[in-house]
Amino acid sequence: MTQLGLQRTPARRIQVPRPTRPRGDGRVALFFIAPVLLGFAIFYLYPTIRGFWWSFTDYSLLADPEFVGIDNYVAVLGDSEFWNSMWVTLCYVVLNVGSQTLIALLLAALMHRLTRSVVLRTTLLLPWLVPNVTVGLVWLWLLDTNLGFVNRTLDTMGLDKIGFFTNPMLAIPTISFINTWAFVGYTALLFYAGMLQIPQDTYEAAAIDGAGELRTFFRITLPLLKPILALVLVVSLIGSFQIFDTVAVTTKGGPVNASRVIYYYIYQQAFTYFHMGYAATMAILLVLILGVLTFIQLRLLRASESQLA
Amino acid sequence: MRRNTALRIAGIATAGIVLAATAGCSTQGGDGGAVTLDYWLWDDAQLPAYQQCADDFTKANPDITIKISQYGWGEYWTNLATQIAAGSAPDVWVDQPSYYPQFVADKQIEDLQPYIDEDPSAVDFDAYVPGIADVYKIDDARYGLPKDWDTIGLVINKQDAADAGIDDATLQDLTWNPDDGGTFEQVIAKLTVDKSGKHGDEAGFDKNDVAVYGFLPEWADGSQGQNLWGNLAYSNGFTYSDVNPFGTSFHYDSPKLAETIDWIASLADKGYAPSFDTQSTLSRLEVLQSGTGAMTSMGSFNQLMFKDTASDYVFAPLPTGPEGRKSAINGLSDAMYAGGKHKDHAWEWIKYLASSDCQSVVGATGVIFPANADASQASVDARAKLGLDASVFLSYAQEPDGTFLIPITYHGAEMSQIVQDAIQSVALGTSDSQSALSDANAKVNALFE
Structure with a gap:
């Protein structure tokens, strides 16, 4: 009993100064956070709450919103265009995130194991520095069927022209490829930074044990990179779901509805058809879907556990 | 205390900058008497x-x-x-x-x-x-x-027409029908040239290796087809709706429209026009100016685009259809x-x-x-x-019922997407025109219930 009591006292003593310190820090911290918090409240929280309210209304943007209960939700779930655009978006995400992650991993591993040239790293980042709309326009012109460089080259080689943006089967793969091209350097750099964190001695040990490059990659690099991999996957998945600009610049959702991704459909409903309430409903559903996906992904990858610890 | 003051000043300064930026970025009208x-x-x-x-x-x-x-x-x-x-x-x-x-x-x-x-x-x-x-x-x-106001006409590459042996009088008085396309289709065929220099109406013409297309159709033309299909369909006896303006019952399921769309789509099958999935993403007028197309339709508001190359192009009225020569007026x-x-x-x-x-x-x-x-x-x-003949755009007004008003309706933006999707699916060959347009018509009419 006394022993226990004695043990407790020092513990208490350590805790004594705490109440004063954190309080002071908290106030200062709040002060520093305030501008961001204010921005968050005005530009994120308030619009989200408003959007949530609009999802229960019939709102044309021009006249006042009118409460309609869950009518919008019922209509969205029965809207074949909504499900089509979810499917199109999913195809895009799988193609884009898949190719981007694989190529970026390969590039990062090459940079890590072969060369550490700064020039090379900077060059890889270049497409990422170009604004998305410019990227879209450049590829639109390069891939144009009549006047584009790529099709002209195919034509002079005696091959058939390819309607990259105008063939419904190719529109989404083309857009995925464009964005992979634009973002792969950035993703590779994130992976590369993650690889630099892996202690060099693990590689030395592997080399002494006679492991080849492939084995080292799968047994050491990949497992130790898992937290970064998980983070990058979650961020690119969410980013990829938000594909809008490239579609808006190149195909505008066409041909017919082959590349009408969910963000473009939401935009059309809100600003072309003036169905703000309906658009808000789809946005809320998208938030729910993305939340669930992120949760599952983090769970599957157990992202918080690093094998380095 | 000191640190707090410094922080406060920093905070106020930040707020000041943000406010100044906000004020600077918005525009203010003058007040008072002016x-x-x-x-x-x-x-x-x-x-x-x-x-x-x-x-x-x-x-x-x-x-x-x-x-x-x-x-x-x-x-x-x-x-x-x-x-x-x-x-x-x-x-x-x-x-x-x-x-x-x-x-x-x-x-x-x-x-x-x-x-x-x-x-x-x-x-x-x-x-x-x-x-x-x-x-x-x-x-x-x-x-x-x-x-x-504006109407629609045709623009033709003068050199291509001369090479094909088409005289100006023919171009100025084209005829069209949905069955064999009339002289309009004959001219389009002649204007089409394959890589080996054979025209579209000659034996041995290779429709898979075309250098210059005879016609560039517009497939992204909403629910009105102002740039081509609307005019042709109207000259074929099609009307958009029960009344205009503000119709509530639409006729997109009319066979008159379906056969018009089929005819335009058939141009690509014959090699006279780029197929839908290999058409350029650039505008038709840009493709025309690049030389890979010989003829297209255009609005009177675009004619000044040709002011520096006026002598290279001929302007002509739309062809006369079964019901006469018709142009949309907007x-x-x-x-x-x-x-x-x-x-x-x-x-x-x-x-x-x-x-x-x-x-x-x-x-x-x-x-x-x-x-x-x-x-x-x-x-x-x-x-x-400037050397641009604009009289073709005025010619419709001289004929009785030569112009028709483009449909003015509520739900215009949604109708535009529905009908355009249906017409593009015909152009892609993924559905036949009659069923695609009937489906679209049902969707359009449902908007007005």
Whole structure:
């Protein structure tokens, strides 16, 4: 009993100064956070709450919103265009995130194991520095069927022209490829930074044990990179779901509805058809879907556990 | 204490910068006696002409300044809707027949009839091209004063026509029907040339290896087909709806339309036009100017694009169909924002824009055909000086029922997507025209239930 009591006292003593310190820090911290918090409240929280309210209304943007209960939700779930655009978006995400992650991993591993040239790293980042709309326009012109460089080259080689943006089967793969091209350097750099964190001695040990490059990659690099991999996957998945600009610049959702991704459909409903309430409903559903996906992904990858610890 | 003060100063300074930026980025109109009116338009080619009108107007009315903003067609309507939602819409904007009914339904544009009643001499309706003022009339209300009008014609590469041995008289009097395409299809076939130099009507023509397409169709043409299919279908006896404006029962399932769409799609099958999935993403006029197309249809508002290459192109009227020669006619207007703060001043400006004074200034540039008939003639003359023959666009008006009004409806934007998707699916070959258009028609009619 006394022993226990004695043990407790020092513990208490350590805790004594705490109440004063954190309080002071908290106030200062709040002060520093305030501008961001204010921005968050005005530009994120308030619009989200408003959007949530609009999802229960019939709102044309021009006249006042009118409460309609869950009518919008019922209509969205029965809207074949909504499900089509979810499917199109999913195809895009799988193609884009898949190719981007694989190529970026390969590039990062090459940079890590072969060369550490700064020039090379900077060059890889270049497409990422170009604004998305410019990227879209450049590829639109390069891939144009009549006047584009790529099709002209195919034509002079005696091959058939390819309607990259105008063939419904190719529109989404083309857009995925464009964005992979634009973002792969950035993703590779994130992976590369993650690889630099892996202690060099693990590689030395592997080399002494006679492991080849492939084995080292799968047994050491990949497992130790898992937290970064998980983070990058979650961020690119969410980013990829938000594909809008490239579609808006190149195909505008066409041909017919082959590349009408969910963000473009939401935009059309809100600003072309003036169905703000309906658009808000789809946005809320998208938030729910993305939340669930992120949760599952983090769970599957157990992202918080690093094998380095 | 000291640190807190420093922090506070830093905080205040940050807030100050943010506020200054906010104030600097927003625009403020003048107050007091002088009024600044915001005026929006989308065509950058027309901006200088209307700036001239604004300057002349301010000279006559020194207390009213006009601030013109120009946004591209792509952003124009979205920007306008968001500005209206934010309560800061322009006082006057250029309006278009497919968009204005939505603004009327949401009570965002002012009925101008009361202003006209109070000021009967303000507008001379007899001076306008007939029918063009009524586009913006709903019952006794008037939601805009006429600004300009346009029709559709054909533009043909002169050298290609000469190489194919087609004379000008043939081009100026083409015929068309949905069965064999008439002389229109014959000319298109002759204008098409494959890589080995064989024309589309010659034996041994390779439709899979075409160098110059005879015709460039427009497949992204909404629910109106203003640029081609609407005109051909109309000349084939098709009508869009029970009544126009403001029809509520539509006829997109008509076989007259289906056979028209089938004919246009057949051009690609024969190699006379690029197939839908290999067409350029650039505009048809750009493809035409690049030399890979020999002929296309175009609106009168685009003719000035050819001012530097006028001698290389021929302009011709649309072909005569089974029911005659028909062109869609469209007209823009100036609308007044119902929530504006200076409506009386805005009325003065709209009145001036609709007057022959302003319209002749615009007409003299040749950029568009003003609603005022005399100013229209001035525009035709201005184009003639540049070597551009604009008479084809006026030719329809000389025939009885030579023009038809493009459909003016509620739900215009949704209809546009539904019908365009159906027509594109025919062009892609993923569905047959009759069933695709019948489905689309059911969806369109459901919007009005």
